Amino acid sequence: NIIRGGEGYGILAREYSRPVITNNIIDGVRTNGIRLENLSHAIIINNTIAYNGYFGLYCFNNSSPDVRNNIFYCNGTEERGGIGVIARWTSQPVIEYNGFWGHPAGAISADSTVYDQDTNLMEDPQFLGPTGGDFHLREGSPCINAGDPGPAYNDTDGSRNDMGAYGGPWSG
Numbered sequence: 001n002i003i004r005g006g007e008g009y010g011i012l013a014r015e016y017s018r019p020v021i022t023n024n025i026i027d028g029v030r031t032n033g034i035r036l037e038n039l040s041h042a043i044i045i046n047n048t049i050a051y052n053g054y055f056g057l058y059c060f061n062n063s064s065p066d067v068r069n070n071i072f073y074c075n076g077t078e079e080r081g082g083i084g085v086i087a088r089w090t091s092q093p094v095i096e097y098n099g100f101w102g103h104p105a106g107a108i109s110a111d112s113t114v115y116d117q118d119t120n121l122m123e124d125p126q127f128l129g130p131t132g133g134d135f136h137l138r139e140g141s142p143c144i145n146a147g148d149p150g151p152a153y154n155d156t157d158g159s160r161n162d163m164g165a166y167g168g169p170w171s172g
Helices: none
Strands: 002-004 011-013 020-022 025-027 032-037 043-045 048-050 055-060 066-068 071-073 083-088 094-096 099-101 127-129 134-137
Touching: 032 048, 048 055, 055 071
Parallel strands: 002 025, 011 032, 020 043, 025 048, 032 055, 043 066, 048 071, 055 083, 066 094, 071 099
Antiparallel strands: 127 134
16 A cells, blocks of 8 residues: 555554554655554554654554564654654554664654664665655665564565565565
């Protein structure tokens, strides 16, 4: 799916919801790429979340998703948040095997307590043409074969998962 533009949120989950959000490009939404509220515990795998107004992923009020194999790219500005993933009011997302780049206020908010610094990349993902909406990875991208090494996440060709919307077992 490609969710591009719009005034609200790219995806909003509320009130105990448990969505599985996979292989989406969420690009240029005015507020947050994904917003989880009030005990929403999503599984967020292999998405590219870029150029959204405030935050790539906003977790609020005990919303603690599993976030892996995504690329968070240039979300927000200094005046408007500018953080890849933010967690508030006892939200504790598990953040593993993701790529972060270009967030003026930082990749992850200080209150995101479960963040694996060894598995998350802070490097330019090297998209083919991000300003034109082409979020395919260039050859040599640090996000290729850098996702979760578990076999359940392998790319359709059986290789280790690429981060972003075009990686993982559901990308075909």
